[in-house]
Amino acid sequence: MATILELREVPHWSYSALNTYLNMCSLKYAFQYVYKTEQERTSASLPFGKAFHTAATTHAKNVMQGKRMTLPELHEVFAEWFKVECSASSNLVFKNGESINSLIEQARFMLDALLARWIDWDNIVSVAHAFKVNVPGLNKPLIGEYDMVIKEGEGTTIVDWKTSAQRWSESKADKDFQATAFSFAYLMEADHDTIPAFRFDVVTKTKNPSLENHYTQRTKDDLHRFSLLALAIERAVKKEVFLPAETSFICSDCQFANACKEWHRESAVKHVCMAA
Ligand code: SF4
Incomplete structure (x- = not known):
């Protein structure tokens, strides 16, 4: 199997790119992945x-x-x-x-x-396991890397390590887009017919760090929704629908804040607005 670095060499979608567009800011997505702004x-x-x-x-x-x-x-x-x-x-x-x-x-x-x-001393199946799967209807494959795949009882669990400034809420893992994307990818791989469990191992970046295991599970309906979201994102990107999410939680840490301030002064954007 190719490494994630090798898979990144050809056009692809990643969970990060989809998540940036969908859950952070579509303009940030454009700066990062389309315009390749410094x-x-x-x-x-x-x-x-x-x-x-x-x-x-x-x-x-x-x-x-x-x-x-x-x-x-x-x-x-x-x-x-x-x-x-x-x-x-x-x-x-x-x-x-x-x-x-x-x-x-x-x-x-x-x-x-x-x-x-x-806790995983004798049940690890793979570590840094890169994947590449097709999402029906998407022009580019979805790639990524499972941090660790383990066996738990009769089932399989994908584990992802996170560092976090604070403890996760009980419901955060259930809403997490990465768990959905990676569960989708796992099910799409050739020899898999069951949706795996997903576990986030979250280590807090606090004075007294703790490690908490947050389990979650996706359904077939969740994965169907994911594939339609991915398709909608690809279509929107093709049509260059890139807008600043003015009150996004990510603004205060955005790597493109100055470029964003200039966004509405760009002639191409003005042209589009005036022509509408
Ligand atoms: S500063 Fe906020 S609105 Fe502007 S690109 Fe960054 S995340 Fe988007």
Whole structure:
């Protein structure tokens, strides 16, 4: 199976792209995926999340081989990757009082929580499992990567690791678009005939980090709705329906805030408005 990096080399849809259009802001989607506008800023939480993912992936791969990593080993993996990701990020910005070193220190406590609450010792099927599936009617395949696939009882569960500034509410996983997209993808893969369970392992980025397992399950009806949403998004993108979501929760952290401020002054947009 190809890696996610290889799959990204050809035109595709990803959960992130669909989610950006649908649940964040269609104009942000356009800046990021269509116009390829240079990012004005990168929140340090992005490289932090990537490095945490790498550490969790490394740990899971070791578990599959019957090895247990210690906290210092895991922390070293995190620190190394976090520095790499930070230096690859343009215009990195930190929240008040944060720095590369303070975030590396914070990660130690979060990784400690991950190790202390790890429950998948002998049931891991695959780690960093890339997928590519066709969504009926879409012009491009849907690609992605399951962080971990495990066996639980008779069934299969897809696990996704998240870092979060706060604890998730009880209902958040049930509404999450990623769980829907990934459940859809899993069912579409050749040898699968059952919708898997989905589990978010959420580690809080707080003073006393905790790890909580949030389970959710999608139905066939949910997946049908997902495929129609994906089709509608593709059609809207083709027609260049890109509008600022003026009160989006993402505005305060948007990498294209200045470009957005200029959006209505662009001649092409003016032309469209005047012609209407
Ligand atoms: S600042 Fe807000 S409205 Fe503008 S592109 Fe970003 S997310 Fe969209």
